[in-house]
Amino acid sequence: MPTKKKPQSTTAAPPERRGELLHTAAEVFAEQGYNATTVRKIADQAGMLAGSLYYHFDSKESMLEEILRTFLDELWTGYDTVLDAGLGPRQTLEALVTESFREIDRHRPAVAIYQREAKALVAQERFGFLAASQRRFEKAWLTTLEQGVADGVFRADLDIRLTYRFVRDTVWVAASWYRPGGQHSPEEIARQYLSMVLDGIARRDT
Amino acid sequence: MPTKKKPQSTTAAPPERRGELLHTAAEVFAEQGYNATTVRKIADQAGMLAGSLYYHFDSKESMLEEILRTFLDELWTGYDTVLDAGLGPRQTLEALVTESFREIDRHRPAVAIYQREAKALVAQERFGFLAASQRRFEKAWLTTLEQGVADGVFRADLDIRLTYRFVRDTVWVAASWYRPGGQHSPEEIARQYLSMVLDGIARRDT
Amino acid sequence: MPTKKKPQSTTAAPPERRGELLHTAAEVFAEQGYNATTVRKIADQAGMLAGSLYYHFDSKESMLEEILRTFLDELWTGYDTVLDAGLGPRQTLEALVTESFREIDRHRPAVAIYQREAKALVAQERFGFLAASQRRFEKAWLTTLEQGVADGVFRADLDIRLTYRFVRDTVWVAASWYRPGGQHSPEEIARQYLSMVLDGIARRDT
């Protein structure tokens, strides 16, 4: 039987229902995986019947699409601000990592969904925007790393693509264990991650 | 004269078929996700009909179980050898990371499946062995890191659980892009990853 | 001074809305078929939401009923005038055919709906009036044809039921291609059809 979330205070702005439902769907997708999530589970969580979701959305897949699109749109707003700021490579890297943790904080379910599903989705025409985003992403990071090597702020003895994957994945998988509102703020986690990524975990003999 | 064992039926070695099919299944599971993989897809890939798989296996789930069990058994054989060798924390960490990349090389599909599905599976009784493995895994790594901090070979200013997750994720997500037989051997990748994890990607001012 | 009946609410004549909506519904039913027509499609066409139709009508089926009833009422008004006029069989046939084309001209959507749906509807109690109409129809035509054969104005060498179906189908299927306001008036089409039905399309050797 449906689990009502809340009877809602009195009156909320009307066009938010969609957003609420997407939020609910994203949480269930993130928790159980897209394929294992039935529309009935989403509807239960939202306190309605499965069929009622189709008043708001065309299909289960269109919910997934909208969740991922919304997330990527906001992610790129943040990234573009960083990339357009004209910082040096090290500051750019720090800002990108920090921004990433902020996005994980704001869109944890969407990030988790992205991690788990993106690989299988890119093949579909409908999710072509994922591939486009991945290309921009790769370009932004590779450029930053290459510039850093050229400027002498990053090590020159590492395979640059390997480094790219290392930094990229290391940051984003954090979404699988990160819980918003936990001990550390996203900025604090970013700080520690950056410290590990930049300086390593081995103790320096100074 | 040639050494014939038995006048075998008609076709090739029968008991290997199981292994081949598990291999095929693992690849499809890794490619598309367990839930999105239909037994028909596996059968197609193996050149048979869906129903025929049930001569070899009890169920789709039992294929998954066998794939993961086989992988974890081999992983722990390797890990136990390292952990029982009485090395210092830094050498232990290096050996575990190297061993992990070797396992990715040998069992890439299984590793990818594990990454994607483990979280949802541990709740099931049948997959209790996953939880047991995770606990041993966490213990082995945390002990090594703590010993390293105590011995002064790892930095003491980092949150130890954050460090654990950092190292753990860093290694295993490589399965998502690693392709056996590529440019770098697993040992070479391990070397570079260890270099980044231990010393960081920033250039040192000597 | 202008003759105002009542200080009407705000918008135009309310009781006409029903008729407009029935007109719209009939067109969509005729275009796509009753079953394939969703109330949403009708509402879209009418510039309102699906639920709003239920202010005007009890159900989708009641719209269909009203459309068909209105059409058959008018049809029989015309037919009865002809049948009660005491004409000879040939003039009766000509008048009935002409009247039929006039009805197609006025109620084309309803005729198309009737053609397509009547067979499945007659079984329902609610649409019993269709069966009644069909019986009267058959009787009127058969009587006319039989009288014509008896009078020697129609050929005696043809199966009378086959002839009946021939004339009936010949006339009504025209609704499937007829477009009001096209090249030919209904009377002109009737004239040509009557010429073919009565005298055939082969050239006579005079």
Add this chain to the structure above:
Amino acid sequence: MPTKKKPQSTTAAPPERRGELLHTAAEVFAEQGYNATTVRKIADQAGMLAGSLYYHFDSKESMLEEILRTFLDELWTGYDTVLDAGLGPRQTLEALVTESFREIDRHRPAVAIYQREAKALVAQERFGFLAASQRRFEKAWLTTLEQGVADGVFRADLDIRLTYRFVRDTVWVAASWYRPGGQHSPEEIARQYLSMVLDGIARRDT
């Protein structure tokens, strides 16, 4: 509960199951209309469960497509034989009409489905072959009629397109009442129809 048709003699050629099912589906489609026919009704009639149909067919729509394609393929085999025979216009017309009644006799359900559904289906890309067939059909008939007028065997005072529609529809709607195995053979019905179409139903004063 499912209505088993027959336990079938002993062994029928295996690849006929598809054909049997299409036959069953065609009968139900013709009887109730495509949209009003549920896959469950077809399955009931075939003595199986609804889901089992999907072992043989991709979708309900693909059954419809195959039924119509098969019918049109056979229809055109027959028509082409007539059209390639080099007959005069009157013999061609007679042969086409006779062939049409034979097709109605062989494929009554498919013809009935075609009549009822074609108009709405042609809009769909998937059913583009219907439009193609219609164009060939129109061309064949118009050419024959025009040639007949030119040769002086058909009346010159009639609108040729009107005549085309008259003959075309008159013949094909017969599928709505024709029952194979009834009183008259298709050839006998064709003969009477041709007599009416060519010479009319009015008695000639010779």
Add this chain to the structure above:
DNA sequence: TATGAATGAGATTTCATTCAT
């Protein structure tokens, strides 16, 4: 060992209809 055909449970989706505002 494998096929061909089916089952049966459950998933997604559709849609006429209702109802508070």
Add this chain to the structure above:
DNA sequence: AATGAATGAAATCTCATTCAT
């Protein structure tokens, strides 16, 4: 009169699994 949101029943479709051959 009309909207926005929902219900609930039923439809289409999916798929792991079974089983006779």
